Structure formats: C-alpha cells, structure tokens
Amino acid sequence: MSSHAARTGSGPGQGESRQDAILDAAERVFAADGYQGAAMRAIAEAAGVAQGLIHYHFKTKEKLFEAMVVRRSGQINERRAALVADLFAHGDPPRLEQIVEALFRPTIETGLDLARDGGAFARILVSFANSADPRDQRLIEIHYDPIAQTFIEALMRIEPGLSRADAVWAYMFAIGVGMTMMAKTGRPKRLSGGVCDDGDAEAMLSRIVPFICGGVRALVEE
Amino acid sequence: MSSHAARTGSGPGQGESRQDAILDAAERVFAADGYQGAAMRAIAEAAGVAQGLIHYHFKTKEKLFEAMVVRRSGQINERRAALVADLFAHGDPPRLEQIVEALFRPTIETGLDLARDGGAFARILVSFANSADPRDQRLIEIHYDPIAQTFIEALMRIEPGLSRADAVWAYMFAIGVGMTMMAKTGRPKRLSGGVCDDGDAEAMLSRIVPFICGGVRALVEE
C-alpha cells in the first residue's frame, strides 16, 4: 500500500513528493519543539517515512532545516518583492501604510493559506530570526537580508527625511513588532482578559500597520 | 586553589555562593545554546562545580532554568515597578516617553552592569518570551504578566484615548520592538554597512523610545 508513487513523472516532480512531505513534517515539528528539541525520528514519524529516508534526501538535520527555510522564504520573499515593485510601478508614490502591509501580508498568508501547518513556519522564523547563533544568522543573511534592503530603500524613497540609519532601525523595529504577531503566544488574550487575539492576523495587522507607520514618522520628525 | 569558600557568612549567603555561580553559568550557557542545547555538564563546567551539585541544589534542568529566570526577573521588574511608581508619585503626569524608558532601562542595565554575562539574560528573555511552549508561557504569566499590567494601566492613564485593547496591543508591540535590542543579532550592523550597532543600548534606546511613542500616539488617533 505505501506506494512509492507521488512523483509521477521522471523529470522535476509534480504532486506531493516524499521530500515535500518531509519538509512539511519538519516545519511542524521544528515549530513545535524548536531546532534542538525536534527529533529526526519525530519528523520521520510525522511524515510517515523511515528515518533513514530523511538522511538519504537531506543528509543532515542542519541541511534539512535549511532546505525547509529555503522553500518557504523563497515563496514569501518573491511575493513581498512583487508587491513592493507593484507599489512603485505606477505614477504616484505609494503610502507608507502600503509598504508596511506588503512587508507582512505575504508572511501571514503563506503561513495560513497552506493551512496544513497553522503558521508553523512563522513561529520558526521568530525563533531563528532572533538567534545570535552564527548558523542561524547565516541563513538570515542569505535568505532575508536582500529583501530587507529592498524595504529599507522603499522606506527611504517615500520618507525622504529618513536617513539610511533611521531606515535600518525602522525596518528592524517593524520586524520586531511583526514578531508579536507571528509568535502566537496567546499572551495578548491573557493580558486583555480575552479581548485581544493574536490568532486573528487580520485584526492584528489593522493595529500593527498604524503603529509602525506612526513610529516611522516619529523617526522622520526627530 | 579552588577554595570551597565564597559564601562567608552563615545565614542566607552574602558574597558569591556556589548557587549563584551556577545561576550565572546557567545564564551564559542557556543564552549561548538555548534551553535544549544547553547541557548540564556544560553549565557545571562553566560554573566550576561537579554536575551533581547542580542537581543537589536545583533538582532538575527545568527548575534550574526557572530559578535563573526568577532571580533576574525579580531584580528587573522591581526596578521597573519602582520607576513607574515614581513617575506617577509627583503632581504632574509623566510623559509617554518616560514610561517607555522605564519599561526598557532596567532590562538593559541589569543585563549590562553585571557585565559578567554581556546581556545573556536579555537573549534568554527574547527566546522564551516568544515561545508558544506552555512551559515558557507559564513562567511569563507568573513573572512578567503582573508588571505588564502595570505598564498597560500606565499607558491608559496618560493616553486617555487609548482603549484597554489598544493599550495591550501597544504594550505587546513595544516589547516586540525591545526584542530587537535584546536579541543582539548583529543584523542592524550588517544591513546598514556598519552604521547601526545593536550592541550600543543607549543609541538604540534613543531610537526605540520615539518610535514606540509615535506608534502609541498613532493608535490613539485612530
């Protein structure tokens, strides 16, 4: 019964390959248990494959993690870049609010519309974006610094009063605020007696966007 | 050479006890390797004690971690509460900027003036404050939610236009921005070509405070 099928053609796969199943499982287990806490055995079980197969395809735990990051960050950052490019493609310059929205929407939508992981990748992103570990920072540098520069330049373009240093800080702070949304700790609900829900991405965005824009404009005025 | 001395008095220790040495070492190792990645052996070695002694004093790894959190969060949050109380003790209401500064200064000063750990606890705080793990959230709830409520109420007092929900979000976002400072990833330096330094807490605070205040005021105006 456990057919070897899935990848029907001979060329580049179509349909859900076993490799994709492993990456999906890795996303869930890494999100739930952290990098160190995630066991290759647990990932194999979640993917419904033998543990050996993960090593066959990805060689090591570290490379599996990187492959997982590459897949999702590629999807998300291509979408982000496209949104920003669109905003500047037309005659009139975009509003700051639109830039900030372009920064976050792809992340939450990629986390949500796949649905099978419930924002698992976002949680992984939170923990390793904040890591000082050189291994994690290398991944950030390769896969996230380029899109960061795109946004930093976008900020400078529409807010000419912003120095490059200010724009870098503004970007970092914006990401920090976004972490609040992606971490999904449940703390806002606790602190507010149930009113605030960090599971409702849309409601959060409607607060995050004005908050960040207000912060950026305050830096401009300094 | 390796005297067993250290604790000179008889009662509750004065001077650096072995327990404190273990907690200091735990702070450094947990910060460097994460909770799962930190080995009791490594902590024992860093503290210069036998591994068995850690279990003698703290019983389990989890309880050691909690003891470490309790010690520092106690120091930091008492200072934070005192600062906020001071701000409201006098006739005229404080400025929003002063509240935000009271929120962060104790954390960076407790992280820095002990100097022996170079902000190790701040980094631990970042990783477990963002954790969705119930074990971590329980610690946050017990040791950080009360002071959070204090700040949320302070925000509402000086910005009457802020609803409770807005104040909770504002607090969460502020903490998110503060994470940027505490994580010390080195990313700002990379993104800015060396101009921005997340190791310079004073320089960061001078940007963080206006950014957050601008964000809060933007929420008020909505």
Place this chain on the structure above:
DNA sequence: AAATCCTGACTGGGCGATCAGTCAGGATTC
C-alpha cells in the same frame, strides 16, 4: 556526631547518523 555541602563515577535512554539490503522499474542486451 549530625547536618549540610559536594564530588565523580555511573545508568538508562534518546539522539543523529550509518549501512546493508529490498524493491520497482527503466535501460540494455541478446
């Protein structure tokens, strides 16, 4: 001498990684 502090050897278990071997099916040979 009682109590507390402390050590270092030890244990069982879980870890990442390895590897010999199975299997399906495409290519090659006759």
Place this chain on the structure above:
DNA sequence: GAATCCTGACTGATCGCCCAGTCAGGATTT
C-alpha cells in the same frame, strides 16, 4: 520479448555518543 543490468528510493536495525539524573560516600561546617 525475455533475461540481464543498473539506478534511485526506501527501510529498519544498529552504532557510538551524549544527555539528564542518581547515588554512595567523602569533605566541611556547626
């Protein structure tokens, strides 16, 4: 067209290592 060869996907048992935690007993304090 059938026997052979070959390859890439996959399994499950296994390895050596390191982990948190234990414990018997030595050292030190009171």
